[in-house]
Amino acid sequence: MDDNVIICQCEDVTWGEIRQALEKGYTTLDEIKRVTRAGMGRCQGTTCRRIILREIAKFCHKSIEEVAIPTFRPPTKPVKLGTLAGDDDD
Amino acid sequence: MIKRASVVIIGGGVIGCSIAYNLAKLGCKDVVLFEKNSLSSGATGRCGAGIRQQFGTKMNCILARESIKIFENLSQELDYDIELNQGGYLILAYTEKEVNQFKKNVALERSLDIDARFISVDEAKEIVPPLNAEGILAATFCPTDGHANPFKTNFAYAEAAQRLGVKIYTFTEVKEIGTENNKIVAVKTDKEKILTPIVVNAAGGYSGTIGKMAGVDLPVYSQRHQILVTEPLDPLFRPMLMSFSRNFYCQQTPHGSILMGCGDPNEPKGYDIGTSWQFAREIAQKMTTIVPLLKEVSMIRQWAGLYNMSPDAQPILGEHPQVEGFYMAIGFSGHGFMLAPVTSKLIAELILEGKTSLPIDKLDIGRFERGELIIEPSVV
Numbered sequence: 001m002d003d004n005v006i007i008c009q010c011e012d013v014t015w016g017e018i019r020q021a022l023e024k025g026y027t028t029l030d031e032i033k034r035v036t037r038a039g040m041g042r043c044q045g046t047t048c049r050r051i052i053l054r055e056i057a058k059f060c061h062k063s064i065e066e067v068a069i070p071t072f073r074p075p076t077k078p079v080k081l082g083t084l085a086g087d088d089d090d
Numbered sequence: 091m092i093k094r095a096s097v098v099i100i101g102g103g104v105i106g107c108s109i110a111y112n113l114a115k116l117g118c119k120d121v122v123l124f125e126k127n128s129l130s131s132g133a134t135g136r137c138g139a140g141i142r143q144q145f146g147t148k149m150n151c152i153l154a155r156e157s158i159k160i161f162e163n164l165s166q167e168l169d170y171d172i173e174l175n176q177g178g179y180l181i182l183a184y185t186e187k188e189v190n191q192f193k194k195n196v197a198l199e200r201s202l203d204i205d206a207r208f209i210s211v212d213e214a215k216e217i218v219p220p221l222n223a224e225g226i227l228a229a230t231f232c233p234t235d236g237h238a239n240p241f242k243t244n245f246a247y248a249e250a251a252q253r254l255g256v257k258i259y260t261f262t263e264v265k266e267i268g269t270e271n272n273k274i275v276a277v278k279t280d281k282e283k284i285l286t287p288i289v290v291n292a293a294g295g296y297s298g299t300i301g302k303m304a305g306v307d308l309p310v311y312s313q314r315h316q317i318l319v320t321e322p323l324d325p326l327f328r329p330m331l332m333s334f335s336r337n338f339y340c341q342q343t344p345h346g347s348i349l350m351g352c353g354d355p356n357e358p359k360g361y362d363i364g365t366s367w368q369f370a371r372e373i374a375q376k377m378t379t380i381v382p383l384l385k386e387v388s389m390i391r392q393w394a395g396l397y398n399m400s401p402d403a404q405p406i407l408g409e410h411p412q413v414e415g416f417y418m419a420i421g422f423s424g425h426g427f428m429l430a431p432v433t434s435k436l437i438a439e440l441i442l443e444g445k446t447s448l449p450i451d452k453l454d455i456g457r458f459e460r461g462e463l464i465i466e467p468s469v470v
Binding site for chain 1: 241370374
């Protein structure tokens with residue numbers, strides 16, 4: 001994969017950045033999130049998580065099932081603070 | 091794995107990694123750090139990331155001031171951009187009691203060369219134009235307070251420590267601490283045993299568990315604190331907005347997202363780091379009142395982490411009087427990240443030189459028995 005390929009579209013994280021994190025020894029999704037911000041944007045990793053899991057598995061010579069998945073953090077979809085506060089018509 | 095070390099540090103958060111770095115920087119060549127999960131997986135990677143100097147005791151002001159000085163050069167020192175953003179802390183006074191306390195705090199801070207000011211509501215509005223001033227009586231502002239990226243600060247310290255020879259083992263859990271005649275002799279992990287005369291307890295929320303392994307009861311407990319973050323936005327306001335009486339903090343990061351959190355006075359002690367919709371609703375209600383335009387902004391994630399609380403909400407630093415070689419940097423009570431740069435330097439000095447360049451003796455564990463608790467008026 002070319003280093004300039006964008007893996008996490010929400011946070012603009014390229015394959016090059018993820019590859020460097022892997023090579024530094026950050027080989028869990030939690031660590032890669034923390035080092036690169038991949039998966040921390042608006043979609044919360046729904047787009048890039050599978051790609052990164054696949055690449056971690058490849059890099060570590062593991063199957064995808066063996067790679068730890070980070071905690072799911074609510075909400076599933078973005079929610080307006082006004083709605084959460086309860087004074088919105090939505 | 092190596093069999094012997096001069097110092098074993100337990101905990102791969104910012105406290106443990108910064109102590110490892112400072113020990114190595116002072117010339118200690120064989121430092122080993124154990125982390126049961128990944129680096130920054132505990133309280134550091136879950137914290138609000140604020141850094142402030144506005145405190146109400148002389149010691150805290152000095153420690154915080156020196157910590158900021160280190161933060162200011164840390165990206166350069168560690169060769170890693172920690173995204174320091176000095177947008178200030180704007181602390182809002184909603185009660186007369188706060189007004190009086192803040193006047194005293196500012197006088198103290200200014201006497202210690204901290205650039206804090208007591209300001210009017212109009213001045214606060216100038217600094218944060220979208221602020222709803224209703225109920226605000228006055229505020230204090232210190233422009234050199236701010237925010238840094240806790241993950242990056244943590245990794246920066248860890249990588250710099252490793253370049254100086256520190257060995258960091260992640261996904262390695264400490265199971266036992268060996269002592270002989272009340273002296274530390276070894277640490278046993280889920281993988282191997284390592285001989286060492288010195289252990290540093292930097293285990294944050296789990297520091298009490300580590301204490302038990304060394305045979306001592308530490309007067310700390312853990313308590314969940316929750317945070318949420320919004321989608322990234324164009325710059326809206328720079329400082330951290332904070333209130334003690336209304337119980338909130340809120341800041342836009344350089345990345346554009348807005349972090350907000352509050353404590354829950356009814357939160358039980360324990361290790362729960364789950365999240366609750368009640369928290370999300372409560373903080374959304376507070377912050378959309380204080381900054382009304384946030385109503386249209388979306389929350390994208392919420393999470394929780396553990397405060398490691400001490401009886402006076404101040405850290406416990408130094409060697410345990412009953413176990414020779416058992417050092418503690420625990421009980422930060424929500425201020426571990428902001429105090430890490432200075433504390434780690436002082437703990438490293440204490441371990442290697444037996445004395446510190448700034449006094450931390452009042453933060454020893456013996457203060458609770460002596461009844462010399464530190465009364466800091468400006469903590470949540």
